[in-house]
Amino acid sequence: MARIFLALFLLTGFGLKAQPVLKGGLENFVANNKIYPLYSLQNCIQGGVTIGFKLNKNGEVYHSEIRRGVGTDLDDEALRLIRMSSGRWTVPQDHDSTVVIIAPINFKLSGYDCANKSKEEIRQAIRNYKTNQGLTDAVLNFYKKKADGKFTKDEESRILALKKSLGYDDEYLNSRISDGKKKLKQKDKQGACEDFLFVKHMGSDLADELLAKYCN
Known part of the structure; x- marks a missing residue:
């Protein structure tokens, strides 16, 4: 379960005002x-992500950013959750839209055989994630270029080997599609389409029907 705590700070220096409230509680x-993001789940990565965001008078999130992260896909999930809360906030009449709301979101796993993972293994998994981000971008960019016919056979062979080393096989891609379907049920169309596009830009047609149906 992820625990979340909400703190509100004013940048104006005049002290705290009444806090905006999320219907049902944040x-x-x-x-x-x-x-729970797939990579962090598979590698027993837990921790806190601090998101800073601003609300307009209608309770919509118009700015959000990661203030402090774990360095894995936990950061993206925390940001997505805050983005999803847009339009659900009740704000005081005198709400100052320059106020930064700080929401630390703590992700914690129970089970998943995580007791057998050492701290060093988890730290190494975080380091690997950061390293692999650049390699993942190389794969994504290749398939975007390939769609425009800008590639060579030699380059494609290298990319296929890289995909295999990163573990982006059909099992992984189907897991991303499954996550995207969950997000659709949550009415998070943007998050779902990001997952489906990831699959497409990994050179797979597994998500093409979903892209055509939901993401045009």
Whole structure:
């Protein structure tokens, strides 16, 4: 379960005002909508992600950013959850839209054989994720270029070997599609389409029907 705590700070220096409130509570919202990211789940990565965001008078999130992250896909999930809360906030009439709301979201796993993972193994998994991000981008960019006919056979052979080394096989891609379908049920179309596009840009047609149906 991910636990979330909400703190509100004003940048104006005049002290705290009444806080905006999320209908149903932010902790419940996170618990009901969280999808534990695949890489961090597989590698028993846990921790806190701090998101800073701003609300307009309508309770919509118009700015959000990672203030402090774990360095894995947990960061993206925390940001997604805050983005999903847009439009669900009740804000005071005198709400100052320059106020930065700080929401630390703590991700914690129970089970998943994580007791057998050493701290060093988990730290190494985080380091690997950061390294692999650049390699993942290389694969994604190749298939984007390939769609425009800008590739060579030699280059494709190298990319296929890289995909295999990164573990981006059909099992992984189907897991991303499954996560995307969960996000559709949460009415998070943007998050779902990001997952489906990831699959497409990995050179797979597994998500093409979903892209055509939901992401045009």
